[in-house]
Amino acid sequence: MIGAGPAGLFGARELALHGARVVLINRDIKPGGLAEYGIYPDKHTMKEGLRKQFHQVLDNEDITYYGNVRVGAQGDLTLADLRALGFQAILVTAGAQGTKWLGLPGEELRGVYHAKDVVYHYNKLPPFGERKFYFGKRCAIIGAGNVMVDISRFLIREMKVDEIVSIVRRGPAEVNFTREEMKHIIANLDINAFEAELRRVLPALQAVGEGSDVGREKVLGALPKADPKFADTRFRFEFLTSPVAMLGENGILTKLEVEDNILVSKDGQLKSQGTGRKRTLDVDTVIFAIGDKVEPSVGLPVKSNEFIKNTAPRYPIEGLSYEAFDPATNAPIPDVFVGGWSRQASEGLVGLARKDGTNAAKAVLEYLQGLPSVQPDLQAVADRMHGLQKPIITKSVLKKLEAVEEAEAVRLGIPEFKFATNEEMLQAIELAEPIH
Ligand SMILES: Cc1cc2nc3c(=O)[nH]c(=O)nc-3n(C[C@H](O)[C@H](O)[C@H](O)COP(=O)(O)OP(=O)(O)OC[C@H]3O[C@@H](n4cnc5c(N)ncnc54)[C@H](O)[C@@H]3O)c2cc1C
Numbered sequence: 001m002i003g004a005g006p007a008g009l010f011g012a013r014e015l016a017l018h019g020a021r022v023v024l025i026n027r028d029i030k031p032g033g034l035a036e037y038g039i040y041p042d043k044h045t046m047k048e049g050l051r052k053q054f055h056q057v058l059d060n061e062d063i064t065y066y067g068n069v070r071v072g073a074q075g076d077l078t079l080a081d082l083r084a085l086g087f088q089a090i091l092v093t094a095g096a097q098g099t100k101w102l103g104l105p106g107e108e109l110r111g112v113y114h115a116k117d118v119v120y121h122y123n124k125l126p127p128f129g130e131r132k133f134y135f136g137k138r139c140a141i142i143g144a145g146n147v148m149v150d151i152s153r154f155l156i157r158e159m160k161v162d163e164i165v166s167i168v169r170r171g172p173a174e175v176n177f178t179r180e181e182m183k184h185i186i187a188n189l190d191i192n193a194f195e196a197e198l199r200r201v202l203p204a205l206q207a208v209g210e211g212s213d214v215g216r217e218k219v220l221g222a223l224p225k226a227d228p229k230f231a232d233t234r235f236r237f238e239f240l241t242s243p244v245a246m247l248g249e250n251g252i253l254t255k256l257e258v259e260d261n262i263l264v265s266k267d268g269q270l271k272s273q274g275t276g277r278k279r280t281l282d283v284d285t286v287i288f289a290i291g292d293k294v295e296p297s298v299g300l301p302v303k304s305n306e307f308i309k310n311t312a313p314r315y316p317i318e319g320l321s322y323e324a325f326d327p328a329t330n331a332p333i334p335d336v337f338v339g340g341w342s343r344q345a346s347e348g349l350v351g352l353a354r355k356d357g358t359n360a361a362k363a364v365l366e367y368l369q370g371l372p373s374v375q376p377d378l379q380a381v382a383d384r385m386h387g388l389q390k391p392i393i394t395k396s397v398l399k400k401l402e403a404v405e406e407a408e409a410v411r412l413g414i415p416e417f418k419f420a421t422n423e424e425m426l427q428a429i430e431l432a433e434p435i436h
Helices: 006-017 044-058 079-084 115-122 146-157 191-206 213-220 350-369 378-386 395-412 422-431
Strands: 022-026 063-067 090-092 112-114 138-142 163-167 234-238 241-249 252-266 269-282 285-288 323-326 331-338
Touching: 006 022, 006 044, 006 063, 006 090, 006 350, 044 063, 063 378, 063 395, 079 090, 090 350, 112 115, 115 146, 115 285, 138 146, 138 269, 146 163, 163 241, 191 213, 191 234, 191 252, 241 269, 252 285, 331 350, 395 422
Parallel strands: 022 063, 090 331, 112 285, 138 163, 138 285, 163 234
Antiparallel strands: 241 252, 252 269, 323 331
């Protein structure tokens, strides 16, 4: 299995519980994927609960863990290497690690970022934890989902920025965050600006038979459970607005150019359509929170942000295909399966990734049933991993690291302590007493 996020871990569990011998290979030192490095840092109870479940999975003796190992063309091992080691099936649960840009002018300017990088930064995923980000005082976030809310939360609480504007392509009714998340930042909403914005876009909403009540409720519904205000940041929305270009001076972002949209009904759905009317907003940070795409360097064919799947699956589970497909041969790649965000990028919460990883494993189990049972040469796998000329993280090494971080949290009197670099983690492991 490639990737030890929620999909990989629960997929591994499903496979091991049904008699398969699993080797879980993970790019990061620690398991958990976005559950560890995406979920907002102060959701300690949720994160701790998930970590406990992940530990239980890894305690299964039929699962071997190798962390700090990247699979892919620029990685430590390729899919071909894994086949050569005798694995009968490969399940890719590597998440959606690619960066989805809109291809607009100015994306290279200092101050323009992709949401995932920012999220990885404040969650201390190496090397993003240490990377320098230039968050200014006036920030625009492209998108209106839970990730936009999480990043706003960070910009309010940690960076104490002056202003955040969420740029929303469609109308207020199409915002895509939940009340549970919005409650964390709603205290910073400039209500007067929000009402003024609803009035501004009302004619365009009315033109497609919409009003502003649904959108108002979606946003203000979070007010009764609002978190206290952490900073004076002014948060506002710009609806029916799309980014067109980032403008800068000397390589540094200074403005965001946007275009006003109208809504049009197309194939039974409301879509945005540019009006050609453009204006600029003074900003020093733009963050694109528009979803992710899979990373082709893993070694699988990709089309529009996703690994290509076999549309006529041999082993459908709940009607879905978990099978990788190669358009060059016009055939499924027989031994390769995909699950979690590697099957459908940016789709759903941990619970869904868990279900999807489990279902992907079910498809793999069906495939394995048709193959002869073989004894895996785990020593050959271990030799290959340890021959990679880099520190390889096994389950026992992981336990040492966790013990050091827990002790550090206790010493500092904080709920959680994380090293932000691989070097610090590896040094801490070296210095720690072996755990028996
Ligand atoms: C900002 C943000 C906030 C979120 N907040 C919540 C929340 O509050 N509650 C909630 O339930 N869900 C939340 N989610 C969603 C949740 O994190 C995801 O649904 C889930 O983590 C997806 O699981 P996955 O296993 O498919 O992928 P990931 O979690 O991305 O895991 C992928 C794993 O694959 C590994 N990997 C990647 N590439 C390679 C490679 N080439 N070789 C080897 N290993 C590789 C990575 O190291 C990682 O461990 C949030 C997501 C984001 C982005």
